[in-house]
Amino acid sequence: MQGSANLNLMIKAARKAGRSLVKDFREVENLQVSAKGPGDFVSRADREAERIIKDELRGARPSYGWLGEETGEADGEDPTRRWIVDPLDGTTNFLHGLPHWAVSIALEHKGEVVAGVIFDAAKDELFYAEKGLGAYMNDTRLRVSGRRNMIEAIFATGVPFGGRSTLPATLQDLARLMPVCAGVRRFGSAALDLAYVAAGRYDGYWERGINAWDMAAGLILVKEAGGFVGAVREGREIFESGSVIATNAEMFDPLTKILRQPA
Numbered sequence: 001m002q003g004s005a006n007l008n009l010m011i012k013a014a015r016k017a018g019r020s021l022v023k024d025f026r027e028v029e030n031l032q033v034s035a036k037g038p039g040d041f042v043s044r045a046d047r048e049a050e051r052i053i054k055d056e057l058r059g060a061r062p063s064y065g066w067l068g069e070e071t072g073e074a075d076g077e078d079p080t081r082r083w084i085v086d087p088l089d090g091t092t093n094f095l096h097g098l099p100h101w102a103v104s105i106a107l108e109h110k111g112e113v114v115a116g117v118i119f120d121a122a123k124d125e126l127f128y129a130e131k132g133l134g135a136y137m138n139d140t141r142l143r144v145s146g147r148r149n150m151i152e153a154i155f156a157t158g159v160p161f162g163g164r165s166t167l168p169a170t171l172q173d174l175a176r177l178m179p180v181c182a183g184v185r186r187f188g189s190a191a192l193d194l195a196y197v198a199a200g201r202y203d204g205y206w207e208r209g210i211n212a213w214d215m216a217a218g219l220i221l222v223k224e225a226g227g228f229v230g231a232v233r234e235g236r237e238i239f240e241s242g243s244v245i246a247t248n249a250e251m252f253d254p255l256t257k258i259l260r261q262p263a
């Protein structure tokens, strides 16, 4: 796809940050056995990746606003546009030397995500989409899964850890969904979970208690691949609710019906 200047800028920034993270990831693998562990090192890698992305994007588009996981929110002179960035989604995987993490960059215009890039540098898979121009992984056009029956479908989710308040609801989701599907996967990166729905690798995904930067780029990928997205909490806006459901047209209603059942 011959994307816009903004999409090409996002891809350039994602690849530059991805190169930096791949170098750091090799060091993390060595640090697994160190007594102190790689925690501080990964935090530095995360912040450095966001610095690289911010320099590229705000250097080229200084008037756009900013929302980044590591540096927070900053208004721009142009109140209609902002970058939404997770420099390292799948941080815990990265910390443990698991090669399943991604750089996620989204462009929002008047409250709607209009372009997204998710770069899995460890596997060299670049997912990208722009409103009205389709979704791609490297040079391959993406379409969501064609499965129509829940019992044949594989879903992904994120299971809260560390005492997060959404754990009981997620466990109830699993208890309700597992008997009527072919399985659930928890790979630890919301951005890649959404990218995999867009690619038809997962038939659907849902998660409670995540941030806009985890899912912004993935939302446009799923929609441009022919999928449907919505908040788990009925009648709520996705970012405001901190929750998301993403799947194809045929399974959106049955999956939503299960996940929106009262506690």
Ligand code: LIP
Pocket (backbone or CB within 6 Å): 086, 088, 089, 090, 091, 092, 157, 158, 159, 160, 161, 188, 189, 190, 191, 207, 210, 214
């Ligand atoms: C992660 C998400 C994942 C979620 C994790 C974590 P991070 O983002 O991508 O889906 O289950 O709890 O929030 O923190 O690695 O950027």
